[in-house]
Amino acid sequence: MSLFSLSAKCTCRAVSMKSHRPSFNLLTNDGYSVTKVENLHRRNRCLQSHITRVTRLLSSEPHHSKVPKVATWELIPEDQLPPPAHLPADLVDQLERLALVDFPTKQGLACLEKAIRFADQLHVVDTSGVEPMDSVLEDRALQLRHDAVIEGGCAEELLQLSKNTVEEYFVAPPGNIPLPRREERATMMKHSEL
Amino acid sequence: NATNNNNDNSRSDPQQLVGVVGLEVHAQINSNTKLFSGSSVRFSAPPNSLVSPFDASLPGTLPVLNKRCVEAAVMTALALNCTINKKSLFDRKHYFYADLPAGYQITQQRRPIAVDGTLTYSILGGKKRSQVIRRTSTIKQIQLEQDSGKSLHDDLRSQTLIDLNRAGVGLMELVMEPDMSCGEEAAAAVRELQLILQALGTCQANMSEGQLRVDANVSVHKPGEPLGVRTEVKNINSVRFLSRAIDYEIQRHIQVLQRGGTVQNETRAFDSKSGFMPEPNLPPLIVYEDNASLPTGIDACQAVVVQEIRAGLPELPSIKRDRLVQTYGILPEHSFTLVNEDGLVEYFEAVLKATTKEPRKVIGWVTNELVGHLKQRDMSVSQSPISPSALAELLERQESGHISSSVAKQVFQEMWRSPGKTASQIIQEQDLGLVSDATQLHSICQKVVDSHPVEVHAIRNGNKKVLNKLMGLVQKETKGRADPVLVRAILQEKTS
Numbered sequence: 001m002s003l004f005s006l007s008a009k010c011t012c013r014a015v016s017m018k019s020h021r022p023s024f025n026l027l028t029n030d031g032y033s034v035t036k037v038e039n040l041h042r043r044n045r046c047l048q049s050h051i052t053r054v055t056r057l058l059s060s061e062p063h064h065s066k067v068p069k070v071a072t073w074e075l076i077p078e079d080q081l082p083p084p085a086h087l088p089a090d091l092v093d094q095l096e097r098l099a100l101v102d103f104p105t106k107q108g109l110a111c112l113e114k115a116i117r118f119a120d121q122l123h124v125v126d127t128s129g130v131e132p133m134d135s136v137l138e139d140r141a142l143q144l145r146h147d148a149v150i151e152g153g154c155a156e157e158l159l160q161l162s163k164n165t166v167e168e169y170f171v172a173p174p175g176n177i178p179l180p181r182r183e184e185r186a187t188m189m190k191h192s193e194l
Numbered sequence: 195n196a197t198n199n200n201n202d203n204s205r206s207d208p209q210q211l212v213g214v215v216g217l218e219v220h221a222q223i224n225s226n227t228k229l230f231s232g233s234s235v236r237f238s239a240p241p242n243s244l245v246s247p248f249d250a251s252l253p254g255t256l257p258v259l260n261k262r263c264v265e266a267a268v269m270t271a272l273a274l275n276c277t278i279n280k281k282s283l284f285d286r287k288h289y290f291y292a293d294l295p296a297g298y299q300i301t302q303q304r305r306p307i308a309v310d311g312t313l314t315y316s317i318l319g320g321k322k323r324s325q326v327i328r329r330t331s332t333i334k335q336i337q338l339e340q341d342s343g344k345s346l347h348d349d350l351r352s353q354t355l356i357d358l359n360r361a362g363v364g365l366m367e368l369v370m371e372p373d374m375s376c377g378e379e380a381a382a383a384v385r386e387l388q389l390i391l392q393a394l395g396t397c398q399a400n401m402s403e404g405q406l407r408v409d410a411n412v413s414v415h416k417p418g419e420p421l422g423v424r425t426e427v428k429n430i431n432s433v434r435f436l437s438r439a440i441d442y443e444i445q446r447h448i449q450v451l452q453r454g455g456t457v458q459n460e461t462r463a464f465d466s467k468s469g470f471m472p473e474p475n476l477p478p479l480i481v482y483e484d485n486a487s488l489p490t491g492i493d494a495c496q497a498v499v500v501q502e503i504r505a506g507l508p509e510l511p512s513i514k515r516d517r518l519v520q521t522y523g524i525l526p527e528h529s530f531t532l533v534n535e536d537g538l539v540e541y542f543e544a545v546l547k548a549t550t551k552e553p554r555k556v557i558g559w560v561t562n563e564l565v566g567h568l569k570q571r572d573m574s575v576s577q578s579p580i581s582p583s584a585l586a587e588l589l590e591r592q593e594s595g596h597i598s599s600s601v602a603k604q605v606f607q608e609m610w611r612s613p614g615k616t617a618s619q620i621i622q623e624q625d626l627g628l629v630s631d632a633t634q635l636h637s638i639c640q641k642v643v644d645s646h647p648v649e650v651h652a653i654r655n656g657n658k659k660v661l662n663k664l665m666g667l668v669q670k671e672t673k674g675r676a677d678p679v680l681v682r683a684i685l686q687e688k689t690s
């Protein structure tokens with residue numbers, strides 16, 4: 001399973017946007033979306049509530065795009081980067097267990113190392129005195145909901161989403177199937193040529 | 195005889211090893227809806243009927259925090275003397291399990307809503323276990339987090355059935371420092387915590403229904419030395435079993451070390467590799483100290499104000515107990531029984547209103563007779579067949595000398611068996627009234643004196659204790675209904 005493609009191409013998509021108004025309605029949790037979900041529930045279409053709507057506003061006014069016309073990024077020289085991360089086998093094992101992602105071949109591992117190297121470029125940015133950001137919502141007030149029942153009671157619809165059910169229960173494999181040990185996986189790797 | 199100097203340091207001296215216990219308590223918040231969704235919170239319901247799209251982790255759904263859960267956490271934190279973090283943060287704790295549909299649990303690891311509290315509890319010590327000894331355990335933090343769904347393991351068909359009704363229910367996790375040393379302390383601490391949570395109404399704290407879940411971290415060490423390897427005691431559904439399980443685990447550790455072995459820890463492997471990250475869908479949670487510190491324009495129903503919650507705190511169990519001891523002059527151990535049983539304080543006070551008897555003389559009837567009978571039949575105070583006024587009447591009859599104490603207990607039993615019958619009725623029906631008729635008593639006493647010359651002789655020679663034997667004989671004659679005070683006086687007169 002390949003991780004992600006590291007394309008170094010600059011992807012500039014031309015999108016018409018009014019610069020002074022948000023141009024798409026994201027399903028946010030600032031109270032607005034709750035109403036949406038409520039309404040959808042009342043219309044008994046609870047499953048369709050998770051479709052994100054993106055609308056773009058077309059405008060005849062001249063727009064000032066913030067997207068540069070020419071690529072502006074530069075390659076960062078190796079000497080500005082920290083030393084390349086060494087990934088001991090135990091660490092790779094731990095990562096695999098946490099994320100349930102498999103790096104079955106040398107190629108997969110190389111891909112992981114390249115990904116980390118790509119992210120190392122962030123070290124060039126001076127973040128002294130800047131608090132890490134957890135959420136783009138950090139300046140917003142956390143919306144509190146009144147403690148009244150407004151949803152639930154859709155067992156049938158939820159169970160329809162699952163291939164395997166027994167009476168009104170979802171069915172899962174027994175307990176957690178442990179990831180085979182590294183030695184076992186090495187044997188498996190030898191047998192699967194990629 | 196050569197002395198055997200055992201220099202084997204690998205065996206720990208069992209006398210010196212002491213237990214170290216730290217509790218992790220998960221209290222299910224008493225709210226109508228879940229922590230981050232508007233689906234209902236109920237103990238038993240058809241599987242997956244209390245599940246919203248968010249609870250099932252369907253894509254595109256987002257968490258919206260329940261105000262009641264925040265208030266409950268603040269109230270609990272205040273009752274436990276915690277410092278409230280005006281700004282607290284939410285995190286995701288990642289792990290894979292079928293009853294955790296999102297693959298992570300939203301919790302407050304980094305910066306929880308409250309820190310640094312204390313839980314004061316009491317154990318009964320001393321020779322007769324009637325001495326009340328106060329202990330304090332430190333609460334490291336209180337955090338809001340989601341409960342997971344329920345897994346039913348079907349080993350026969352090699353599958354697990356998942357019910358998400360509980361997934362997303364609000365929990366308060368109370369993390370306590372390892373400052374307890376045995377099962378008894380842990381049990382006492384948990385019982386006090388149950389009383390506090392029930393008094394606050396923030397959690398119904400019923401262990402058997404899973405509203406209060408307690409995990410105990412147990413280790414042993416020699417005092418002064420570093421802590422030993424920890425193991426966990428989990429999935430306990432009663433306070434009594436918690437105490438036993440902890441003591442058993444402490445003993446197991448000691449035995450392992452005695453044999454020269456090392457304690458193995460299996461479950462902690464997960465935590466050391468924790469997958470934590472900040473919850474990006476939730477901004478920080480802000481609670482305000484008082485109305486003055488509210489930002490302008492804020493909607494009142496969007497603000498949690500600590501001062502208001504503090505002002506609304508009900509009387510906590512420890513305060514109640516002190517008040518009862520002060521007001522009624524009862525012993526501290528009695529106050530524990532009164533506060534431990536639902537409705538018992540009200541019952542006791544109702545009896546006092548209807549009788550002239552001193553509280554100290556009434557308390558025994560309530561904490562021993564009444565509670566004893568209730569416990570035997572696993573009944574609650576509200577189910578008692580003897581009402582406060584009925585008990586008061588019985589006590590009046592005893593106080594006024596119509597019946598003896600032992601007869602009073604008999605009448606109590608009879609009243610329990612025949613609810614509706616008053617004490618007076620039973621006394622009359624069974625002719626249990628104290629025989630105080632002087633003439634009658636005189637003649638009975640005379641009969642006894644006449645038929646026991648040896649004993650009379652002994653008394654006259656100075657052996658006063660023999661009088662008790664004569665008294666016993668008189669009581670036998672009167673079927674225990676003779677007024678003991680009178681009988682003693684008459685016998686003394688006749689044997690002087």
